[in-house]
Amino acid sequence: MILYAEIVQSMKEASMDRAMNEEIGDPANEEDVPDESVGIVTDARHAQRRNSHRSDIMALGQINHRVLAHMPVTKKEQTCTQKHEKVGTERLYRQLDEMGVKVSDHAHDRNQSINKFIRERPPYADGTRTTNSNDTWHATKAIARKFKRVSSGPVRSRGVSWHPQLADKGAPLKTHFYWCMARCGGDEQVLRDMLLNIVQHYQNRHDNCHPESRCRADPNYRPTKLLLTEQRAVELLTNFVRSQDIYKSAKDYVLCKDTLYVESFNNSCLQYVDKRIVFGDLNYGLRMGLAVLDWNEHVDREATSRYVRYSVANIRQVQGKRILTAKKYTFVRELLLTFLARVKAAGNLPPLPQRQPQPQREDGALASGSDNSDTDFSAEDEPE
Numbered sequence: 001m002i003l004y005a006e007i008v009q010s011m012k013e014a015s016m017d018r019a020m021n022e023e024i025g026d027p028a029n030e031e032d033v034p035d036e037s038v039g040i041v042t043d044a045r046h047a048q049r050r051n052s053h054r055s056d057i058m059a060l061g062q063i064n065h066r067v068l069a070h071m072p073v074t075k076k077e078q079t080c081t082q083k084h085e086k087v088g089t090e091r092l093y094r095q096l097d098e099m100g101v102k103v104s105d106h107a108h109d110r111n112q113s114i115n116k117f118i119r120e121r122p123p124y125a126d127g128t129r130t131t132n133s134n135d136t137w138h139a140t141k142a143i144a145r146k147f148k149r150v151s152s153g154p155v156r157s158r159g160v161s162w163h164p165q166l167a168d169k170g171a172p173l174k175t176h177f178y179w180c181m182a183r184c185g186g187d188e189q190v191l192r193d194m195l196l197n198i199v200q201h202y203q204n205r206h207d208n209c210h211p212e213s214r215c216r217a218d219p220n221y222r223p224t225k226l227l228l229t230e231q232r233a234v235e236l237l238t239n240f241v242r243s244q245d246i247y248k249s250a251k252d253y254v255l256c257k258d259t260l261y262v263e264s265f266n267n268s269c270l271q272y273v274d275k276r277i278v279f280g281d282l283n284y285g286l287r288m289g290l291a292v293l294d295w296n297e298h299v300d301r302e303a304t305s306r307y308v309r310y311s312v313a314n315i316r317q318v319q320g321k322r323i324l325t326a327k328k329y330t331f332v333r334e335l336l337l338t339f340l341a342r343v344k345a346a347g348n349l350p351p352l353p354q355r356q357p358q359p360q361r362e363d364g365a366l367a368s369g370s371d372n373s374d375t376d377f378s379a380e381d382e383p384e
């Protein structure tokens with residue numbers, strides 16, 4: 001296992017190096033490729049559900065979504081689990097600085113200490129800075145729920161703390177927020193103005209609406225939601241928009257970045273590192289290495305088809321689910337061959353332990369064992 005873990009580690013590092021080169025050299029990145037900059041998405045994953053001994057800070061590329069760096073942090077380094085993400089991020093930046101790689105944009109869940117860390121980092125030699133982006137999904141997921149406070153309530157406070165004219169605007173408001181983040185062109189003030197314009201849009205005044213939106217582009221457009229005619233409803237909606245993180249910290253959302261891929265990686269890790277099991281250092285490192293190799297080989301593999309099922313429970317979900325091709329797992333085979341070659345090269349192996357004679361089932365067991373193709377790798381694919 002020590003040898004196997006060593007091989008996994010070196011293969012993982014090679015895989016992350018390849019991913020880094022790919023991420024830097026991608027022509028889709030920018031016209032001026034020469035400056036070595038990458039956009040990254042990071043998140044911390046705790047190995048246990050509470051008070052975890054170890055955490056892993058993963059950095060994924062924003063273009064190819066492969067793992068570029070893995071920073072494990074344990075309680076030996078920092079006793080407070082909640083501070084692991086900051087420790088790992090600092091180490092990540094030290095490593096990237098040593099490699100001479102600049103971070104153009106860093107997206108993460110809204111972790112305030114990381115926000116502060118990125119903001120306070122000195123600019124690079126050429127004057128550029130890392131832009132800080134927060135996850136749009138975390139920022140918008142609660143909007144519809146929070147909106148219930150101003151769109152429904154007891155009769156006695158009707159028209160005071162809530163207003164019936166807002167009743168049908170929870171979910172569409174969330175869509176509006178996404179739409180504004182995606183179209184603001186990276187400008188803080190534009191994003192704020194677009195968000196406030198939502199109120200006017202619902203008053204059926206579309207002078208400042210985006211030229212691409214249907215209320216401007218379609219001459220037959222009719223509002224489908226209740227119009228805001230009362231002053232109190234307008235005030236409530238305005239205050240609600242102003243109270244959202246996206247409005248208050250608009251600069252962290254102007255690039256409309258999400259951390260979906262890194263959350264997805266955290267989920268896919270679970271097949272290697274079960275949260276209910278506390279692994280030792282060697283075993284844990286090996287398993288995380290396998291998780292990274294698996295992810296880097298299989299992320300964004302193509303789909304054979306799309307499966308659409310309309311559900312009453314979630315009527316806004318229309319895109320359907322992609323049916324992916326089967327995983328190839330070429331890294332497992334490569335690992336096995338490298339491992340066998342290393343074992344063979346080591347030589348002087350102790351003889352295999354003698355099997356206890358079990359006359360009643362020896363024939364059957366041996367026969368089925370010998371023609372099992374999984375264990376018979378070395379004979380046909382022996383590396384030179």
Ligand SMILES: [Zn+2]
Binds near residue numbers: 201205213216
């Ligand atoms: Zn409009």
